[in-house]
Structures are given as C-alpha cells and as structure tokens.
Amino acid sequence: MTAWIDGQAVERDAAVAAAAALLAGARAPLVAGLCAEAAAVQAAFDLARAIGASLDPAAGAPLYADLGALAAGGAMTTTPAEARGRADLVLALGRAPWASGLLHDLAAEGPVRGRAAGRPRAVVALGGPGDGGVQHVAYPVDAAGLPASVGLLRGLVAGRVAGPHPLADLAVRLREALYGVVVVDPAEIGALGTEMLNGLVKDLNETTRCFALPLGDPHQGRAVAQVAAWSTGQGPRVGFGRGHPEHDPWRFDAARQVAAGEVDAALWLASLPAPLPAWTRNLPTVALLGASQDDAIRGDEARVVIGVGVPGEAFGAALWHPGRAAIAWHEATAPRPAASPAAAILAEILTQTSADLRSGLAGRPAPHPEPASC
Amino acid sequence: MLTRIAGGRVVDPTAGRDAVGDVWIEDGRIVAQSDPAVADRAPDRTIDAAGCIVMAGGVEVHSHIAGGNVVLARLLLPELGVSEPGAPNPHGSGSDVGQLYARMGYTTAVEPAMPPVNALATQLELAEIPLLDRGGLCVMGNDDHLLQLLRDRAGAEAVRDLVALNLATSRALGVKVINAGGADAFKDGAVRFSLDDEVPAYGLTSRTILTGLLDAVETLKVPHPLHVHCSNLGLPGADDSLIETLEAAEGRRIHFAHAQFYAYAAVDKDNPLTGGFASAAPRIAEVLARHPNATLDIGQVVFGQTATISLDILRQFSGRKAASPRKWILNAGDAEGGGIVPFRYRDRGPTSSLQFAIGLELMLLSPDPERTILTTDHPNGGPFTAYPRILHLLMDKEARDRELASHPRAATERSGLSGIAREYTFSEVAQLTRSGPAKLLGLSDRGHLRPGARADIALYRDQPDRTAMFARAHRVLKDGAVIVEDGEVVAWSRGRTLSLAVEADAGMARRAETYLQGRFGAGLSSFSVPDAAFPGRAVFEAVPCRT
Ligand SMILES: [Zn+2]
Numbered sequence: 023m024t025a026w027i028d029g030q031a032v033e034r035d036a037a038v039a040a041a042a043a044l045l046a047g048a049r050a051p052l053v054a055g056l057c058a059e060a061a062a063v064q065a066a067f068d069l070a071r072a073i074g075a076s077l078d079p080a081a082g083a084p085l086y087a088d089l090g091a092l093a094a095g096g097a098m099t100t101t102p103a104e105a106r107g108r109a110d111l112v113l114a115l116g117r118a119p120w121a122s123g124l125l126h127d128l129a130a131e132g133p134v135r136g137r138a139a140g141r142p143r144a145v146v147a148l149g150g151p152g153d154g155g156v157q158h159v160a161y162p163v164d165a166a167g168l169p170a171s172v173g174l175l176r177g178l179v180a181g182r183v184a185g186p187h188p189l190a191d192l193a194v195r196l197r198e199a200l201y202g203v204v205v206v207d208p209a210e211i212g213a214l215g216t217e218m219l220n221g222l223v224k225d226l227n228e229t230t231r232c233f234a235l236p237l238g239d240p241h242q243g244r245a246v247a248q249v250a251a252w253s254t255g256q257g258p259r260v261g262f263g264r265g266h267p268e269h270d271p272w273r274f275d276a277a278r279q280v281a282a283g284e285v286d287a288a289l290w291l292a293s294l295p296a297p298l299p300a301w302t303r304n305l306p307t308v309a310l311l312g313a314s315q316d317d318a319i320r321g322d323e324a325r326v327v328i329g330v331g332v333p334g335e336a337f338g339a340a341l342w343h344p345g346r347a348a349i350a351w352h353e354a355t356a357p358r359p360a361a362s363p364a365a366a367i368l369a370e371i372l373t374q375t376s377a378d379l380r381s382g383l384a385g386r387p388a389p390h391p392e393p394a395s396c
Numbered sequence: 397m398l399t400r401i402a403g404g405r406v407v408d409p410t411a412g413r414d415a416v417g418d419v420w421i422e423d424g425r426i427v428a429q430s431d432p433a434v435a436d437r438a439p440d441r442t443i444d445a446a447g448c449i450v451m452a453g454g455v456e457v458h459s460h461i462a463g464g465n466v467v468l469a470r471l472l473l474p475e476l477g478v479s480e481p482g483a484p485n486p487h488g489s490g491s492d493v494g495q496l497y498a499r500m501g502y503t504t505a506v507e508p509a510m511p512p513v514n515a516l517a518t519q520l521e522l523a524e525i526p527l528l529d530r531g532g533l534c535v536m537g538n539d540d541h542l543l544q545l546l547r548d549r550a551g552a553e554a555v556r557d558l559v560a561l562n563l564a565t566s567r568a569l570g571v572k573v574i575n576a577g578g579a580d581a582f583k584d585g586a587v588r589f590s591l592d593d594e595v596p597a598y599g600l601t602s603r604t605i606l607t608g609l610l611d612a613v614e615t616l617k618v619p620h621p622l623h624v625h626c627s628n629l630g631l632p633g634a635d636d637s638l639i640e641t642l643e644a645a646e647g648r649r650i651h652f653a654h655a656q657f658y659a660y661a662a663v664d665k666d667n668p669l670t671g672g673f674a675s676a677a678p679r680i681a682e683v684l685a686r687h688p689n690a691t692l693d694i695g696q697v698v699f700g701q702t703a704t705i706s707l708d709i710l711r712q713f714s715g716r717k718a719a720s721p722r723k724w725i726l727n728a729g730d731a732e733g734g735g736i737v738p739f740r741y742r743d744r745g746p747t748s749s750l751q752f753a754i755g756l757e758l759m760l761l762s763p764d765p766e767r768t769i770l771t772t773d774h775p776n777g778g779p780f781t782a783y784p785r786i787l788h789l790l791m792d793k794e795a796r797d798r799e800l801a802s803h804p805r806a807a808t809e810r811s812g813l814s815g816i817a818r819e820y821t822f823s824e825v826a827q828l829t830r831s832g833p834a835k836l837l838g839l840s841d842r843g844h845l846r847p848g849a850r851a852d853i854a855l856y857r858d859q860p861d862r863t864a865m866f867a868r869a870h871r872v873l874k875d876g877a878v879i880v881e882d883g884e885v886v887a888w889s890r891g892r893t894l895s896l897a898v899e900a901d902a903g904m905a906r907r908a909e910t911y912l913q914g915r916f917g918a919g920l921s922s923f924s925v926p927d928a929a930f931p932g933r934a935v936f937e938a939v940p941c942r943t
Binding site for chain 1: 466468477478481488490513514517520524580585597713723725916930932
C-alpha cells in the first residue's frame with residue numbers, strides 16, 4: 023500500500039479523492055515543500071493557481087536570503103565549473119563552504135582556463151572553521167559578525183577604510199587576483215550580508231574579475247525559483263487567493279501563515295527528502311512523500327498521505343544539479359515503473375478539484391474578462 | 397471539418413494575393429477551394445471575415461521569452477513582472493506572454509538565446525508558453541569545447557559535429573552566436589572587443605569563431621542561417637562592426653539580430669566614443685540591398701521601463717552604469733552566462749528618441765521587408781506588445797510626424813526619418829511579420845496562406861486606428877481552431893516546440909561525454925532534453941534540415 027487516510031492504508035484512488043476534496047473545500051489552502059522534480063513543482067503551481075492556494079518551498083528561508091539581496095542590488099556571480107577552471111583565489115566566507123564538497127574540489131586543483139591558467143590557486147577563509155585537509159589562510163571575523171566583516175572588507179577594497187587592519191591583506195589579495203571567487207551560503211550571512219558581498223564583488227570588477235559563488239539550498243529551492251518565475255512572473259512565495267499571483271515573501275512564508283492561523287488546509291510535496299514540518303499533523307494536510315521502499319512511509323504524517331516515486335531514482339527527472347548550478351536531467355538509478363510520479367498524482371488531484379477549469383485547459387487560468395492595454 | 401473564412405481581404409504577399417476572397421481550412425491546414433476534395437462541398441463552419449484583413453499568423457524570430465536570464469530579470473525586478481487581474485504582462489509569466497502574442501495574431505515565437513548548458517530549463521519554460529508554437533536557438537561561440545577545437549585546428553568536420561551535437565542535445569531550432577569570444581575575453585578582463593580582436597587565452601579572433609560557425613551551419617543545412625549578435629552593440633561606430641561581420645560572411649547566409657542597436661554612425665570618426673552618433677540606417681539598408689544572403693531583425697526601441705537581457709556579458713558590463721533602477725546582474729557562466737541591466741527609454745531623452753527614430757528608419761528604407769523583420773528584441777528595446785503601434789507608424793506618415801514632433805530634435809536632426817514618405821502596405825506588413833520571419837526560420841508550413849500551410853491565421857478588423865487593429869485581433873486560429881475572439885483568448889491550446897531533426901555524430905558524442913565529465917562531473921545525458929521531462933504531453937515537433 024502507498025496511500026493512507028487518517029493513518030489507515032487505502033487504495034490510491036481513494037486517497038486522491040480525499041486529497042481533492044480536502045483541498046477543494048479549503049478557503050485558504052497552502053502548497054508547501056516543493057522539494058521535488060521540476061514536473062511535480064510545475065504541477066503544484068498549476069494546482070495552486072486552480073484552487074487559489076499560496077506557495078512556499080521548504081527552501082523558502084535560505085532562498086529568500088539570496089533573492090532578497092538580488093532584488094535589492096543585483097549580483098555578480100559565476101558557476102562551480104568556471105570557478106574550478108579559472109579561479110586563482112577562492113575566498114570561503116563563513117562556515118557553509120567548508121561543509122560543501124566544492125571547497126575540497128577547488129583546493130585540489132589550479133586554474134586551467136583563461137589568463138590565470140597555470141598559476142597556483144590560493145584558498146583563503148573568513149569566519150570559517152577551516153579544515154585540516156585544505157591548505158588555506160584564515161582571516162579573523164570582526165566582533166560585530168560576518169556581515170560586518172564583509173562590509174569592512176568592502177571599505178578596505180574601495181580604499182574607504184585606511185590604516186593597518188587585520189583584513190587589509192585580504193583586501194589586497196582580492197584586488198590582485200585575476201579571477202577571484204567568493205564561495206558563500208546566502209542563508210548564513212543573510213540578505214543584508216549578501217547584498218554587501220555583492221557590492222564588494224561589483225567594486226572589485228572595476229579593476230579585475232571577481233565573482234560570488236552562492237551555494238544553493240539542499241531542497242531544490244533554486245529550481246523552484248525558476249518554475250515560479252515562469253509560472254507567475256515572480257519568486258516562489260506567491261498567493262493565488264485573488265486569482266492572479268501576488269508575490270509577498272513575508273506574507274506567504276508558510277511557517278508564519280500556519281502560526282498565524284491563516285491557512286485551513288495544506289499540501290506538502292516532498293518527493294525528495296525534506297524535513298517534515300510539525301504542522302502537517304495538526305492542520306488538515308495532504309502529504310506527497312517520496313520513498314525508495316514502500317515501508318519508508320508510516321502513513322500517519324498527515325491526514326492524507328500518498329507515497330510517490332523518488333525522482334532521479336525510480337524514474338528520470340529534471341532536478342537541480344548543484345555541481346552544474348542548473349536544472350539538469352537525472353536518469354533513473356533504480357527504475358521502479360510501478361512508482362507513481364508526484365506530477366501524475368497532482369494532475370489527478372487537479373482534475374478532480376477543478377472540473378470547471380477542465381472545460382478550458384487544466385491548470386491554465388480562465389480567460390481574463392477585462393481588456394488590457396497594449 | 398471544412399471551414400471557410402469568408403469575404404475578408406486576404407493578404408498573402410507570397411502568392412501575390414491582396415483581394416477580397418475566401419480561405420479554406422481542413423484538418424488544421426489550408427486547402428485550395430479548387431481541390432477536388434473540397435470543391436462542391438458546403439463548409440461545416442463559416443467564419444465571417446467581412447471588413448477584416450486576413451493574414452497568416454505572425455511569426456516572432458527574436459524575443460527573450462524563456463531561459464535563465466529571463467528568470468533572473470524577473471527576480472531582479474519583481475515590480476516589473478507584477479501581474480494585475482485582467483492585464484497580462486509581457487514581463488510576467490509564460491502564460492501572460494503566450495496570451496499577449498496570441499491576441500496580436502502571432503502564433504509562433506522563437507527564443508534566440510538558449511545556452512546548451514541550460515537547455516533543459518529553457519525548454520521546460522518554453523513548453524509553459526501556451527497558444528504558440530515555440531523554438532529556441534542554441535548559443536555557441538564562447539564555450540571552451542568549441543574554442544579548444546578551433547584552437548587545436550581540429551578541422552571543420554569536428555566543429556560541424558560539435559554544432560550538430562549541441563543542436564540535437566538541446567533540441568534547438570537553429571544556432572546563434574553572441575559576440576563570439578567576447579564573454580571569454582571579458583572573463584579575462586577585457587572591456588572592449590571587436591571582430592579582429594583575439595580571445596586572449598585561445599589566440600583566436602572573433603572572426604575565426606564566427607566563420608567556423610557559419611561554415612558548420614551551412615554544411616549541416618540548418619534551415620535558419622547563423623543568427624549573429626555582433627560585437628560593439630550600442631556603441632557609436634557599431635555600424636562598422638555589423639558591416640565588417642557581413643563582409644566576413646563572404647556570401648554565406650547570415651542573420652543580424654537587433655540591427656537598430658548597430659545602426660549608429662560615429663559623428664566624430666576620430667573619437668567615436670565621445671562624439672555621439674547619428675543614424676546609419678541608410679548605410680545599412682544600402683549594404684543589405686547588395687547582400688541578398690543577409691537578413692536582419694530590427695530591435696526597435698519603444699519608450700518606458702524595461703530590462704535588458706543579454707548573453708553579451710562584456711556589453712552588459714559596460715552598460716551597468718546606465719542601470720535604472722540602479723541594480724543589475726552579471727553572471728559569468730559556463731560559456732556566456734548573462735547580464736541583466738534594467739533600463740528606462742525616456743521619450744524626452746535625445747538618445748532614446750534617436751534610437752526610436754533609427755529603428756523606424758531601418759524598416760522604412762528597407763530594400764525588402766522580408767529581410768528586415770520587426771522585433772523589439774523583447775524586452776531589450778521594449779516589450780513586444782508595442783508591435784501594433786510600430787506597425788501603425790510604418791503605415792501612416794502623418795501619425796509618424798505627430799509622434800516625431802513630441803520628441804527632442806535629435807531624433808529628426810540625426811536621422812532621416814522625417815524625410816521618408818513611405819507608408820507600409822498590408823502586404824509589406826505581412827512580409828515584415830509573417831512571410832519574412834517564417835522564411836528566415838525555414839518554416840515552410842507557415843507565414844503564408846497557400847494550400848498546405850498550417851491554418852495559423854489572424855483576422856483583423858480593418859480600421860483607421862492601426863494600433864487598435866493589430867493589438868486585438870478579431871479572430872485568431874491556431875491549427876484551424878479559434879483561440880482568440882475579439883482580442884480575448886477563448887481556447888487554451890498549448891502549441892508545440894519546434895526542434896531541428898539533426899543527427900549527432902557518435903564519435904563526437906563520445907568525445908563530448910569525456911569532455912563534459914571532466915569539466916562538470918556530468919555527462920551528455922545530464923545536458924539532454926528528453927521527452928520524459930514533459931510527462932503526459934507530446935511537446936516537440938521535428939523540423940527537417942534543408943535538402
Ligand atoms: Zn536579443
């Protein structure tokens with residue numbers, strides 16, 4: 023069995039019908055998690071539009087540290103493969119880069135493309151724990167914290183902070199690098215720290231080349247941001263309560279909405295592993311959970327639980343590829359033809375919740391009644 | 397089902413047709429009334445076209461409607477993409493984009509900048525644009541693998557095979573090159589780059605890369621010629637870049653993207669960057685007349701807030717200080733990457749007004765409207781929703797004069813627009829927006845109304861206000877089905893994505909597999925765009941190569 027209602031195993035069709043009824047009857051539904059393959063995330067946006075739901079990915083908080091900084095000031099970035107091929111200086115900012123495999127890869131090789139090719143690659147760290155396996159120069163973080171240190175560094179690079187300073191030497195290194203790369207997790211330094219870093223990187227490009235390399239979240243957030251952008255014109259925290267998509271990162275924060283009692287039903291989509299929020303058991307919720315084996319789901323995670331295939335494992339799927347920093351095709355590693363993809367389940371739920379819309383095109387908006395200016 | 401579109405003024409310049417008559421449709425295709433299968437049969441459905449202009453569906457060749465940079469523009473400028481009830485936004489969702497094109501009578505649109513490293517996301521996004529047939533051009537010219545082959549003199553066959561592999565893997569309709577080598581040079585510190593400058597790390601000139609790709613596209617018989625974004629976009633003297641590039645093609649077919657942004661003659665030839673610019677439209681029109689191998693699209697500027705989106709990161713970096721609002725993104729990607737610089741074209745600004753005038757001048761001086769295709773390089777010159785107003789200005793000298801009078805004098809003093817009396821006819825409009833772009837893309841099944849054509853048809857109420865006329869088609873048919881009535885979408889068909897049927901060479905596939913594994917830790921399959929990525933739908937339709 024791969025479907026449950028109130029903890030009792032049921033036929034899948036019964037669970038789909040219960041899910042559709044639960045969501046269709048909601049006044050203010052929430053579609054959350056979105057830790058899934060692109061096709062399922064797309065289907066979730068189509069469903070949310072049809073039922074007037076709001077959306078928030080499991081990756082919402084870390085993702086918006088990045089998106090907030092981006093919308094405030096833009097950015098100058100590069101990719102992991104370009105960093106590996108070209109960087110003569112890598113600055114690891116904070117703790118997160120040390121937990122990623124990327125830093126080890128970067129430290130193990132030198133630049134092979136572009137004008138820095140053949141030079142050694144220096145790894146320097148600001149505010150990280152370091153790692154015995156990676157030779158690097160560590161710089162101390164200012165007492166005011168990492169974002170403040172980034173601000174100081176920006177001042178030093180721009181010549182606005184004068185005199186001897188513990189980070190003066192780091193500023194010189196950044197200015198002298200031919201292709202500097204700053205590895206950072208925006209979630210760790212926050213939107214303001216990220217904005218400051220983006221300013222630092224842009225300043226450096228007046229005379230040389232330097233780019234930020236933001237580490238993505240582990241929950242498909244950067245893929246979700248893309249699907250959201252082409253589905254709504256906006257980032258992922260949108261609400262369809264009034265028919266058209268409204269973007270509001272604060273208002274449509276799922277945790278905030280649930281805590282404030284603004285939501286009366288929810289769909290949790292996680293065909294890939296993501297921490298299950300406590301509210302799936304308190305709020306009437308449909309959970310679509312990926313599991314490699316059928317017994318990995320207990321069935322009591324939510325009012326309605328439907329097991330789905332793990333994308334990239336049970337079947338091929340478009341997923342975020344951290345090494346490529348892109349949505350990429352992932353072949354099935356352990357094909358299970360019997361496993362239902364979440365996209366198919368969501369399409370069935372949509373069909374049952376929106377018979378009216380089906381007369382047009384499932385998941386598409388109804389024609390807008392008023393004329394628009396052209 | 398046999399359908400008769402009855403009594404409209406049927407405009408099809410490819411058949412020399414401009415007269416009141418009927419168009420017959422069966423099974424999604426246009427049929428001849430004289431066809432024995434049709435003759436003597438009564439239509440099952442008649443669409444009254446009295447008082448209407450009947451044309452083939454519009455075809456867009458260059459509009460940034462999908463891909464990582466379009467996504468980034470939305471994330472950089474959330475305010476620009478805001479969707480209001482009842483008012484779809486050309487900077488908004490794919491659904492809005494499809495809707496806005498369809499109601500103008502457009503039925504096909506091509507995204508010109510699909511990086512092979514981001515093909516899957518671009519194709520997923522294109523597939524979410526309803527109502528239209530779509531396609532993407534894969535971008536080459538700054539990628540390390542290609543530059544390595546050229547540097548190592550691996551031979552024209554190897555370059556051809558790599559181009560074929562990229563086309564097949566990304567499921568593209570054609571190939572585009574964007575400032576060949578320029579992005580690479582930028583990563584090595586360059587801020588200026590021209591056709592004969594060398595990409596420092598490879599010892600290759602931009603010209604070598606360009607000609608390598610021109611040859612590959614010709615040998616592979618790709619229907620759409622190499623789609624070229626030249627160096628020095630937007631700079632005074634850029635006309636020289638365009639013409640040098642045209643001469644470098646040496647008679648091979650070549651398409652120039654957004655030519656308006658190059659039609660800038662330096663006023664002071666000795667100090668091109670400080671003396672400002674004047675229109676080079678007459679020069680470009682004259683060169684085009686002498687080179688039947690060349691086509692261009694305009695990149696018309698229209699006024700208001702927009703975002704410029706380009707893979708020409710060298711050019712976007714130089715344009716960063718003009719960002720309005722003052723924020724911008726530049727991504728040094730695996731080949732080009734991309735740059736997003738928001739920009740406001742000011743109708744009271746002398747530069748924007750001159751750019752506006754030059755675009756119109758290029759079309760009005762055109763020796764052949766099929767080869768000077770209407771685009772705004774959406775959103776770079778402004779949104780595609782400005783097409784109706786642009787067509788109006790092309791068709792109406794008086795409206796043009798009124799428009800010009802409201803702009804700073806630079807627009808008239810530095811361009812020849814005010815002296816041009818030409819008014820476009822409906823046939824010329826059809827060449828500019830239908831037959832020209834369809835021929836350019838090599839899509840023989842559209843852009844015209846001859847028997848056998850796909851029944852993608854637009855009906856416009858013939859009215860003096862051409863802007864209103866073209867903004868909201870009276871009826872639009874896609875594959876014979878009515879999708880728009882009185883300017884509103886009535887049926888949400890999903891269209892197909894057109895991709896070139898091209899065979900990849902097995903030897904090159906093996907070579908690429910090794911290369912990609914070494915560079916990305918992921919092989920060809922990771923870069924592929926399989927049908928399985930679009931579950932429950934048949935998205936792609938194959939377009940054959942030239943024979
Ligand atoms: Zn363009």
